[in-house]
Amino acid sequence: MANIFIVEDDESINELIRRNLILVGHNCIQAYDGKEALTLFQHNSFDLILLDVMLPSISGFELLPDFVNTPVIFITAKGSNIDKIRGLTSGAEDYIVKPFDILELIARINIVLRRNFKESSIFIHNNVTVDFHAHTVFSDGRAIYLTPKEFDLLEILIHNRNIALSREKLLELAWGYDYPGDTRTVDVHIQRLRKKLAWEDIIKTVYKMGYRLGVTK
Amino acid sequence: MKFWQKMYLSVLLLFLVVFNIFILSFANSVYQKNLDSIRILVNRDFSSFKSSFQKDMKELKTRRSLSDELVFVLFNSYANISRKQDVFLELQKNTHPLFSNLPFSSEHILVRFHDDSQKAVIYRNDNMNYYCIRSSLSEPFSEYTLVYIFPLTELESYFDQLAGKSLFAALSLSFLLALVLFFLSKGLTAPLLKLAKASQIIASGNYSQKLTITGNDEFAEVSRHFNNMAVEIEKKIALLQEENIKKQLLIDSMAHELNTPLTSIQGYAQYMLIAESDEQERYEALTYILKESKRLSLLGEQLRLLLETRNMELLYEKVNLLELLHTVIQMLHFQLEEKQITLTAPSRSAYFCCDITLITSLFRNIIENAIHACQYGGNILINFEHTNERLVIQIKDDGQGISEEDLEHITEPFYRIDKARSRSEGGCGLGLSLCKQIVQRHHGTLSFLSEKGNGTTVCLLFTTSLQLS
Numbered sequence: 001m002a003n004i005f006i007v008e009d010d011e012s013i014n015e016l017i018r019r020n021l022i023l024v025g026h027n028c029i030q031a032y033d034g035k036e037a038l039t040l041f042q043h044n045s046f047d048l049i050l051l052d053v054m055l056p057s058i059s060g061f062e063l064l065p066d067f068v069n070t071p072v073i074f075i076t077a078k079g080s081n082i083d084k085i086r087g088l089t090s091g092a093e094d095y096i097v098k099p100f101d102i103l104e105l106i107a108r109i110n111i112v113l114r115r116n117f118k119e120s121s122i123f124i125h126n127n128v129t130v131d132f133h134a135h136t137v138f139s140d141g142r143a144i145y146l147t148p149k150e151f152d153l154l155e156i157l158i159h160n161r162n163i164a165l166s167r168e169k170l171l172e173l174a175w176g177y178d179y180p181g182d183t184r185t186v187d188v189h190i191q192r193l194r195k196k197l198a199w200e201d202i203i204k205t206v207y208k209m210g211y212r213l214g215v216t217k
Numbered sequence: 218m219k220f221w222q223k224m225y226l227s228v229l230l231l232f233l234v235v236f237n238i239f240i241l242s243f244a245n246s247v248y249q250k251n252l253d254s255i256r257i258l259v260n261r262d263f264s265s266f267k268s269s270f271q272k273d274m275k276e277l278k279t280r281r282s283l284s285d286e287l288v289f290v291l292f293n294s295y296a297n298i299s300r301k302q303d304v305f306l307e308l309q310k311n312t313h314p315l316f317s318n319l320p321f322s323s324e325h326i327l328v329r330f331h332d333d334s335q336k337a338v339i340y341r342n343d344n345m346n347y348y349c350i351r352s353s354l355s356e357p358f359s360e361y362t363l364v365y366i367f368p369l370t371e372l373e374s375y376f377d378q379l380a381g382k383s384l385f386a387a388l389s390l391s392f393l394l395a396l397v398l399f400f401l402s403k404g405l406t407a408p409l410l411k412l413a414k415a416s417q418i419i420a421s422g423n424y425s426q427k428l429t430i431t432g433n434d435e436f437a438e439v440s441r442h443f444n445n446m447a448v449e450i451e452k453k454i455a456l457l458q459e460e461n462i463k464k465q466l467l468i469d470s471m472a473h474e475l476n477t478p479l480t481s482i483q484g485y486a487q488y489m490l491i492a493e494s495d496e497q498e499r500y501e502a503l504t505y506i507l508k509e510s511k512r513l514s515l516l517g518e519q520l521r522l523l524l525e526t527r528n529m530e531l532l533y534e535k536v537n538l539l540e541l542l543h544t545v546i547q548m549l550h551f552q553l554e555e556k557q558i559t560l561t562a563p564s565r566s567a568y569f570c571c572d573i574t575l576i577t578s579l580f581r582n583i584i585e586n587a588i589h590a591c592q593y594g595g596n597i598l599i600n601f602e603h604t605n606e607r608l609v610i611q612i613k614d615d616g617q618g619i620s621e622e623d624l625e626h627i628t629e630p631f632y633r634i635d636k637a638r639s640r641s642e643g644g645c646g647l648g649l650s651l652c653k654q655i656v657q658r659h660h661g662t663l664s665f666l667s668e669k670g671n672g673t674t675v676c677l678l679f680t681t682s683l684q685l686s
Contacts, residue, residue: 010477010480010481012481012485012505012508012509013477013480013481013484015505016480016481016484016485016488016505019488019492019498020484020488020492023492054473077472077473077476077477077480098476098477098480099476099479099480099483099484100480101487102484102487102488102491103491162492162493163491163492164490164491164492164493165491204493209490209491212491212493214493216493
């Protein structure tokens with residue numbers, strides 16, 4: 001749940017990013033050109049900035065020094081390695097290329113937030129509190145015991161909340177690429193989570209897609 | 218072997234061979250000539266000696282009887298006289314030498330006389346040539362044979378001298394020639410080397426290398442042409458590089474133009490799959506997808522037109538420009554009304570030989586741009602100016618104008634002054650590139666007059682008589 005600044009001149013893409021970030025619980029402010037970006041930056045404090053490299057009349061690289069004390073992730077349409085390297089060595093935290101996968105963007109944002117200690121470590125929904133640092137889950141004040149894998153899965157669902165994740169994706173994220181088992185283990189774990197947290201309505205099954213933790217604000 | 222070496226050696230060799238052959242044959246003919254002269258003289262001398270001796274023998278025989286001693290004495294006196302003239306004599310009686318002052322045995326000589334008809338031979342002994350005559354006395358003294366030997370010393374020494382001089386001449390001349398030829402052939406091929414060197418430098422990319430031209434000969438001409446060639450190549454390469462950069466820019470722009478709508482389409486489609494969205498959100502997402510798809514479609518169409526216009530065959534017909542203009546105005550009628558724009562068309566028409574489809578596109582693009590530039594309630598004025606030499610079409614709007622900086626680039630593909638506004642209106646930046654292309658295909662020029670905030674005038678100029686007939 002961070003304050004994220006989206007600086008992207010293409011309206012539809014800017015909007016697309018905003019919607020996705022809101023889904024997973026971030027707050028977003030949007031700017032469409034360099035001037036607007038600088039003005040808004042003065043009047044707000046952000047946890048992270050998504051900065052398009054190709055803005056009208058100025059490049060993202062040139063704006064970078066003005067965004068002091070805030071981690072920046074560059075967005076660009078260019079896929080060339082030179083630009084990637086330039087992007088990373090110029091002082092940005094990370095670099096993502098259009099068209100990007102939304103899950104990837106969310107994951108990278110989380111990593112950068114974590115690195116800069118801006119990640120929220122607590123998640124609360126109704127009467128359930130999840131502490132990511134302490135690895136504890138409380139429901140109505142009562143401690144709930146989860147196995148490490150169950151906790152991992154829960155964490156992933158929370159970080160990608162409101163987004164449908166496929167079984168394969170969940171398996172990959174929680175169990176790793178090399179896991180030899182199949183996706184049934186995901187189903188089993190989901191069942192257990194639902195039961196333990198009484199979240200049958202929250203952790204929804206999405207037709208043909210997978211599972212979604214649905215906690216709209 | 219190098220050319221100059223080939224030239225050098227072949228001329229030198231030729232000279233030496235010819236010269237030496239000449240010298241040799243010359244010397245030989247001189248020798249033969251001299252020898253012939255000597256032959257004649259010697260034969261004459263011998264004849265007179267022989268007849269004289271014969272006469273004396275006759276007389277001797279009539280006065281006394283011929284004894285060997287008497288003959289000897291007689292012959293001796295002849296021999297002494299002859300000796301004073303360097304002649305050697307021998308007298309044989311029945312092949313038996315009676316008197317001889319020969320420096321060597323006559324046997325050696327006599328074997329060389331193959332038959333009786335042969336009178337003289339040349340015999341070489343001890344580095345000296347001897348001219349030898351053998352003859353028998355006539356009756357009644359036929360048993361006596363005379364041998365007359367004349368050493369060719371003078372001839373020999375003369376010839377030796379001649380040979381010496383000739384050799385000296387040949388050698389010194391050859392040496393001189395060798396020297397001269399060497400420098401000459403080197404000197405003549407020097408320009409070729411310069412040419413080779415310059416070619417090498419140019420091949421390695423330095424086109425500014427030029428040859429200095431001295432004199433007016435063939436090499437100077439080659440150098441002149443070579444320098445021209447270098448200049449032309451330099452120009453061509455610069456042109457090609459420029460075009461290459463332009464092409465690269467186009468490709469880059471195009472990739473970017475494709476990428477942006479695709480990102481939207483992909484993003485929203487994914488969003489709809491993974492997010493729980495309500496009806497409004499779905500509507501908005503799908504609207505974006507549709508809009509971007511249409512934009513891609515338009516991009517494809519514009520691009521196709523742009524490429525086609527470059528290569529297609531134009532269908533020329535005589536067009537009533539005013540009619541065409543009104544057709545275009547009709548097409549844009551809605552947009553004009555939406556912004557309440559006043560469009561003033563010319564009162565009189567002009568006729569123009571052109572491709573009607575392309576010129577319709579041309580007008581449409583330009584007028585659309587004018588509409589976009591205008592504020593609400595703006596004005597567009599269109600003018601035709603038609604003389605025998607030229608046709609000028611002006612489209613003037615009082616809209617927001619174009620800055621000097623942007624004016625340079627507006628006909629570049631994908632160039633947009635205000636990206637956000639242009640995109641929202643569905644443009645993809647190819648309109649003016651297309652217009653430029655169309656005008657060029659009709660052999661005209663497209664120019665702009667504009668000031669930021671003060672409207673824009675688009676000027677189309679056509680001058681070829683083809684168009685104006």
